[in-house]
Amino acid sequence: MTIIVLNFKTYRESTGPEALRLAEICEDIARDYSVQMIVAPQTADIHAISREVKIPVYAQHVDGVGYGGFTGHVTAASIKAAGARGSLINHSERRIKLADMEASLSACRDLGLASIICTNNVATTRAAAALEPDYVAVEPPELIGSGIPVSKANPNVVSDSVSAVKKIAPRVGVLCGAGITHGEDLRSALDLGSEGVLLASGIIKAKDQRQALEDLVTGAK
Ligand SMILES: O=C(CO)COP(=O)(O)O
Numbered sequence: 667m668t669i670i671v672l673n674f675k676t677y678r679e680s681t682g683p684e685a686l687r688l689a690e691i692c693e694d695i696a697r698d699y700s701v702q703m704i705v706a707p708q709t710a711d712i713h714a715i716s717r718e719v720k721i722p723v724y725a726q727h728v729d730g731v732g733y734g735g736f737t738g739h740v741t742a743a744s745i746k747a748a749g750a751r752g753s754l755i756n757h758s759e760r761r762i763k764l765a766d767m768e769a770s771l772s773a774c775r776d777l778g779l780a781s782i783i784c785t786n787n788v789a790t791t792r793a794a795a796a797l798e799p800d801y802v803a804v805e806p807p808e809l810i811g812s813g814i815p816v817s818k819a820n821p822n823v824v825s826d827s828v829s830a831v832k833k834i835a836p837r838v839g840v841l842c843g844a845g846i847t848h849g850e851d852l853r854s855a856l857d858l859g860s861e862g863v864l865l866a867s868g869i870i871k872a873k874d875q876r877q878a879l880e881d882l883v884t885g886a887k
Pocket of ligand 1: 757805809811813845865
């Protein structure tokens with residue numbers, strides 16, 4: 667089943683009550699079109715959303731620290747208690763060092779949380795795959811928020827990431843993202859071997875978010 671991860675980032679249109687409304691739309695889309703929708707709201711919105719929807723809710727970031735004196739950190743235990751089922755790790759807008767990536771990943775693993783490590787090119791995809799998260803999501807930063815889809819502007823970064831991951835850790839899934847907006851962008855992402863997409867502005871900033879999501883999934887068939 668195609669995986670669509672909607673990263674809510676910190677957009678006004680996906681914060682607080684708007685985040686809940688958008689997550690409910692995503693739930694409808696998952697049910698009506700048989701796609702796997704995952705929403706990644708801000709940490710403070712995880713609890714309110716996960717109480718109301720059945721689709722998986724992921725954090726946008728998690729730190730690799732446990733209980734104790736770690737002011738301002740986001741722990742795997744706290745996102746899990748809030749209802750999250752997984753987390754993005756190392757998004758381009760929330761980059762961390764390799765050693766911290768491993769710590770975040772192992773904190774998730776210890777608590778049975780799923781993990782999507784974001785990467786910015788094929789070399790970092792290789793490094794991330796070696797850590798064996800559930801998914802690696804390759805997103806060239808220059809295309810993020812541009813409306814220019816990675817699957818068309820830089821198809822090689824997707825297909826090369828897919829073949830690199832297959833060699834290093836075949837159980838790890840590959841997603842791609844940046845600029846994905848329309849069904850044809852999703853279709854070409856899937857044709858390049860990715861299992862789905864990670865996206866944000868094309869849906870969140872759309873005049874009609876529900877329509878934009880419907881167009882995305884129906885246009886990819
Ligand atoms: O960063 C992204 C998803 O995590 C991609 O963002 P856009 O869909 O806005 O390009």
